[in-house]
Amino acid sequence: MVPLVLGIAGGTGSGKTTVARAIIERVGVDQIAYLEHDAYYRDLSHLALEARRQVNFDHPDAFDTALLVQHVQALCAGQAVDKPIYSYTESVRLTETETVLPRPLVVVEGILILENQALRDTFDVKIFVDTDDDIRLMRRLRRDTIERGRTVEHILGQYEATVRPMHLAFVLPSRRHADVIIPRGGRNRVAIDMVSDSLHKRLADARERQ
DSSP states (O other): OOOEEEEEEEOTTSSHHHHHHHHHHHHOGGGEEEEEGGGGBOOOTTSOHHHHHTSOTTSGGGBOHHHHHHHHHHHHTTOOEEEEEEETTTTEEEEEEEEEOOOSEEEEEOTTTTTOHHHHTTOSEEEEEEOOHHHHHHHHHHHHHHTSOOOHHHHHHHIIIIIHHHIIIIIGGGGGGOSEEEETGGGOHHHHHHHHHHHHHHHHHHHHHO
16 A cells, blocks of 8 residues: 655644644554654754854755655655654754654655655645744744743744744745645644545545555
8 A cells, every 4th residue: 555645834833743643643643654854954963052053944955855755755665764863952963763664644744845846746635734923933932942942032033034034935935835725723623624534535545445
């Protein structure tokens, strides 16, 4: 059975991960191989910590997307992959990896996954999670202070210098490639249920064709 590949994109703090987790819960964790684009940030261990803080993490060049494409293709070919583990506090890729086994549904999530054509071409279904800018900023503030040890001053400076410009330049324009746009993120239970039901049906149809 060739896996079905789902891409979930959207701006920072839009609720992509919430949508992905809701779909995983409804479809079944044992049915899904999950790859987040953030795990594929390029390793910056060759730079001093302060220099790493100056990197534009919202530009496509910050990601090793070619490796992510290889991993999606490998999963579709029935091969396990070693997903990188990235330290957001240190901005380096750890030596450890996480083994991801092939499953009937491959879920790929990230802000820029619809921007890259090679990655986009691996998706059977493409979703863009659309949420108001003020809500996204509040969520990023909460996440980066609690989970990534950043100061409010640093977060707002980064948002103004790179996050918002890159959103307008790359993330928002990629919305046109989506098959489905989900407004209000993880709060939109109707849209999530509809997508989950559709995925259930497509997976069931694929099993019957085997």
